[in-house]
Amino acid sequence: xxxxxxxxxxxxxxxxxxxxxxxxxxxxxxxxxxxxxxxxxxxxxxxxxxxxxxxxxxxxxxxxxxxxxxxxxxxxxxxxxxxxxx
Amino acid sequence: xxxxxxxxxxxxxxxxxxxxxxxxxxxxxxxxxxxxxxxxxxxxxxxxxxxxxxxxxxxxxxxxxxxxxxxxxxxxxxxxxxxxxxxxxxxxxxxxxxxxxxxxxxxxxxxxxxxxxxxxxxxxxxxxxxxxxxxxxxxxxxxxxxxxxxxxxxxxxxxxxxxxxxxxxxx
Numbered sequence: 466x467x468x469x470x471x472x473x474x475x476x477x478x479x480x481x482x483x484x485x486x487x488x489x490x491x492x493x494x495x496x497x498x499x500x501x502x503x504x505x506x507x508x509x510x511x512x513x514x515x516x517x518x519x520x521x522x523x524x525x526x527x528x529x530x531x532x533x534x535x536x537x538x539x540x541x542x543x544x545x546x547x548x549x550x551x
Numbered sequence: 552x553x554x555x556x557x558x559x560x561x562x563x564x565x566x567x568x569x570x571x572x573x574x575x576x577x578x579x580x581x582x583x584x585x586x587x588x589x590x591x592x593x594x595x596x597x598x599x600x601x602x603x604x605x606x607x608x609x610x611x612x613x614x615x616x617x618x619x620x621x622x623x624x625x626x627x628x629x630x631x632x633x634x635x636x637x638x639x640x641x642x643x644x645x646x647x648x649x650x651x652x653x654x655x656x657x658x659x660x661x662x663x664x665x666x667x668x669x670x671x672x673x674x675x676x677x678x679x680x681x682x683x684x685x686x687x688x689x690x691x692x693x694x695x696x697x698x699x700x701x702x703x704x705x706x707x708x709x710x711x712x713x714x715x716x717x718x719x720x721x722x
Contacts, residue, residue, distance in 0.1 A: 472596055491599075494628045495592050524599065526624055527681040 483514035489521030492529035630655035657701030
């Protein structure tokens, strides 16, 4: 049986066209603010493209999805592209 | 969100019958408590793990177990965000259906925690909250009731056959 023990882990790497945020573990209400701050920090400096790799995420709740959607909205408003990838 | 009844109605065993609350279900001896766990913001992950394990133990199919975990988590997250910051989950089985009831522990008696609004009805914002929208997508039935003791939400996951338990075992 799969046992759920750990919480959200995040790392950032430099991609060819912008930062790549890799998420793993579980994203929920308790980590939503942290996730939002991480994404906001990566969007600083006029970044036009942000890749978020969620393939390692076992769980994401509506608060976490909201943080991702808002980051995408911010990028679209500045004419860039934000999309979840896997 | 069509049913706030918390007592079974023998005359019409429909939604209201299966959405009976814990106390009513336990009292008539047809239900078996599977899990009773308190939670707060920092222990939602443990709540999810416990719900997942018990749902599997109760024989819920894997895909429905995922749905159940999502539903309970979103209800618990609402309790944390809009209630007293903590809550209690009770999960029980009745006639093959799994019932999960979340209480937000909110109480007007603890006025300092109730917030300046004080209006019980808008404690869990339905229209703005994507969490409850999600719960309604995955749960077979949902009931939310706000009263003096806070907000109580109950979701029901029916057996895999899709059979209505209130039809096969009326009582």
